[in-house]
Amino acid sequence: MLANNLLSNNSHTNLTRIVVVGAGYVGLSNAILLAQPHLDTQVTLFDIDNDKIKQLQQKQSPLQDAEICDFLANKTLNLTATYHIADLYQDCDLIIIATPTNYDVATGKFDTSSVEASIQTIREQNASVPIIIKSTVPIGFTVTMHQKFDDNILFMPEFLREGQALYDNLYPSRIITGVTNKLANFADSLMSLYQLASKSHTNENPVTTLIMPPTEAEAVKLFANSYLATRIAFFNELDSFAEKQNLDSHAIITGVGLDPRIDTHYNNPSFGYGGYCLPKDTQQLKANYTGIPANLIHAIVDANNTRKRFIARQILNKNPSRIGVYRLSMKKDADNYRDSAILDIITLLQQHGLDITIYEPSLNDTQFQGCAVIHDLADFKHNHDLIVANRWHDELQNVADNVYSRDVFGFG
Secondary structure (H helix, E strand, C coil), X not given: CHHHHHCCCCCHHHCEEEEEECCCHHHHHHHHHHCCXXXXXXXXXXXXXXXXXXXXXXXXXCCCCHHHHHHHHHCCCCEEEECCCCCCCCCCCEEEECCCCCEECCCCEECCHHHHHHHHHHHHHCCXXXXXXXXXXXXXXXXXXXXHCCCCXXXXXXXXXXXXXXXXXXXXXXXXXXXCHHHHHHHHHHHHHHHHHCHHHHCCCXXXXXXXXXXXXXXXXXXXXXXHHHHHHHHHHHHHHHHHCCCCHHHHXXXXXXXXXXXXCCCCCCCCCCCCCHHHHHHHHHHHCCCCCCCHHHHHHHHHHHHHHHXXXXXXXXXXXXXXXXXXXXXXXXXXXXCCHHHHHHHHHHCCCCCEEEXXXXXXXXXXXXXXXXXXXXXXXXXXCEEEXXXXXXXXXXXXXXXXXXCCCCCC
């Protein structure tokens, strides 16, 4: 019944009813994607953050993402947002879980408690509705959920970039579903739904879809992100060499990237990879290698830590008297600074007794991580003899001589 309903052209009284749990980048972008009117769906987005839900109810995005902002403000969507969980799951056809799963250093694995709690609550209200896990989880997690609950649980990995989550859903590189054989027919319908929701159905070359067991799908997610982290770590180490040898990093990287086997993606040096996915995914994959011979997987994490220590030492060697940190975000014009490399740089510099000031427009407080926060950009630029910027921005142009950044493709 559900497989048919997913692709039905029923009237609006019989829409496919979808609930998305979690209004972060993954959840919100999927909710909007699947709420497009041509799909004949009705999507309810749930989150425990009342303020975030209130923003969405006013068609305002709580996240910095151009396509999400545009769709909420200007597109017709069959989408509602709520923070009320009572009876939420009783009368729906499909549930997507996209709650956060941070890496827990103490346990050596993702904290999947929010995912498990969501499944528990769902099953208390609805014993059979298919559940899609889109949160990033350890390899083998979905099978564990089958053993604890039932096998009407699928895993669909996400391949989204911060700040471009909806765009990457509209134009996906691939769509992968991890299912058991029991749900193979449902998986076909689910993939068709996502294809119709993306822009791929209007192209001559539709997006590639893959169906595989859930454990393999979980591995795809972690290995893909760890490969991207490896590229970042490689070009960061290239840049470390170039900086120490007084070589033109831009020229070297450009020459290397002209080899089509290497190409030019994920090649711009930074203070280290960070953000929502790469730090936790590489650490989780490293933990999954317990008892398995490996060098490279461990080296990815180690290389990122070495890069941050190198950057801190380069800053210290300049003997600055007043250090200003320009923006905390990992990417230019982003508002997320979770696990941003600059946070570790600040800690390393503080360990040497340096006084640091931060300019970060998204911070309302006057203190952050033991540093004073300046909200006036002109004062910030005037009051420091060294400005540290993980990512360059043109508003620093008039103080470029005082800026330390390894953003070689954006600097100046």
